[in-house]
Amino acid sequence: MRQERAARIKDVARIAGVSTATVSRTLSNPDIVSEETRRSVLAAVKATRYSANVAARNLRRQQAGGVLALAPNLANPFFSEILAGMSEALAERRLNLIVADTQFGGSSQLVQYADRSRADGLLILDSRLDPALFAGAQCPPIVQVCEEIEGLQSPRVVADNAGGAAAAVAHLVELGHTRIARLAGPPDNSLTRWRDAGFRRGMDAAGLSGRGDWHLTGDFSMESGRTAAARLLALPDRPSAIVCDNDEMACGLMSALIRSGIDIPGDIAVAGFDDIELSRHLTPTLTTVHQPRRRIGREAVRQLLLAIDGADVAERTVIPCTLVPRQSTLGREALSDQAAS
Amino acid sequence: MRQERAARIKDVARIAGVSTATVSRTLSNPDIVSEETRRSVLAAVKATRYSANVAARNLRRQQAGGVLALAPNLANPFFSEILAGMSEALAERRLNLIVADTQFGGSSQLVQYADRSRADGLLILDSRLDPALFAGAQCPPIVQVCEEIEGLQSPRVVADNAGGAAAAVAHLVELGHTRIARLAGPPDNSLTRWRDAGFRRGMDAAGLSGRGDWHLTGDFSMESGRTAAARLLALPDRPSAIVCDNDEMACGLMSALIRSGIDIPGDIAVAGFDDIELSRHLTPTLTTVHQPRRRIGREAVRQLLLAIDGADVAERTVIPCTLVPRQSTLGREALSDQAAS
């Protein structure tokens, strides 16, 4: 029982009685060969179980055959659904999705990725990356996803962060709140800035003004939400509601508040942002702004493929978000079934 | 300002005044060239910003330059940490991690992946795949991760599912339980079978015998946990504790039981398996078996690289799990701080 090596295009050509060029054409553009030729070639392909060597094709075509996604932390489940959307959209074009975690290997490793021979395009999900990494002439087309890097000019596909934050404020206003605080993310983060703008827009629309001492800052971690709770409780004049820049902080904040005997939403209503899975399992369930992550991933790929094909690409694609009202603002009697949202 | 095309090895060679072979050697095996040559080559590399064309190298070396992970659902956060571990381990060897979601493209797409020119190795995380897909002579080395495909012979890297289940039983026994039920996964699933074996081992060790009507079955979904709760409540003679085959089912079960007025763990203690993020945020927090997912990912890569290098590979690598006791068995007074585990 001999171990047969992979069939090459030459073998297929010989068996089908045609040239390698014809085999290649039959496979990549069947319409330009005659019916008869096509049949014999396809038969030979099947007989030999031929499949084109990817490296050779890529070399000849001067392409990489895949797209690289750079994420700050693959273990963060926020990214997994975005990656799923990307994978889905790329599969349709038979392009590989290569993923890299930017926290490993350092920038010396990363700079290697900014190379047309490694990837036909880059999907950047990490805003802390140095724009200089992608400044070389050899860098493939880029799309920034969700977060934005200040000095890096490229199309961006982002959630409607401002709109989402404004919707959260509007929701609280509708429930009668006028004393609304904010727990923001790091000030230099693009998400924070957009959500900040949306928060102010929502407040303005309701004729409310933010108060400086009601503006708390965290770093998107649960822990920072917890410490923010202490600062909130120390305020001489407490707000009746707080809008957090992400669900993790909201979660840490809520659990600390509850442990201090605060009733949510009775004493303080809480809203988050992102709609991570956790949010609908907290007690109380968390009102938050849902980002259609899978769609964001798909759209980012769509824009990237356009850019790769040299088409015009929107500089900024904004994907709408939807507010998901849950118990942390509505109260426990509402939506008590965990399956409800 | 002309757009300079990428430097090729020829350009570097010319500038450094050496042959292309020497440039190649300098880059891949610096020790075999003279100090002086090395310096001038590296200078030329820097000057031209040269980076080797990946497709050409792969073609010449007859390799793919990356490893492919096949996961059933990338959006499932269970996988994200495993992928992170894989990415980490592969980065050290400068191999790409290509990910594909097996639910897209169907098997016609998938079969293309079982090809040495596409991937130097396969990490299979989906046990529902047809072993025939990987039967071709051209299929690269495979490592199965977490789940196991019956008819596919290859090294496997799995959690100690049996040990974990046995530990859960032992934990309940230690708390005084003797009436222990089980909510199992689908019977044909490899995880279910191992956890089943562990459950029985744990029961045997305590001198307990399982009861047929205390053996419930689900499909790993929250919803199936919910319906299992109804069956549990309908039993004429209820158990005092239940071991679930994963956290999702345990979560669905718990929420349904609580809504029926059952106290957990007072009336029924509940244990899960996997330690997904959610588990420490449920009310009560869920006692479960932790799988070191990142380590599993790293280990799978280690085994795969060994197999690629032609070394002997353990047919089965079992990664230990640890029981994480939380409120769903210990009671609310214990570990009430969400940060505790």
Place this chain on the structure above:
DNA sequence: TTGAAAGCGCTAACAG
């Protein structure tokens, strides 16, 4: 509609 032939850019024998 098809074939011949030229390379894509690199690495690894081999020879010096």
Place this chain on the structure above:
DNA sequence: CTGTTAGCGCTTTCAA
């Protein structure tokens, strides 16, 4: 230690 050389397997002109 270094250069010459022969491809890796494919696609795509160009010519017929």
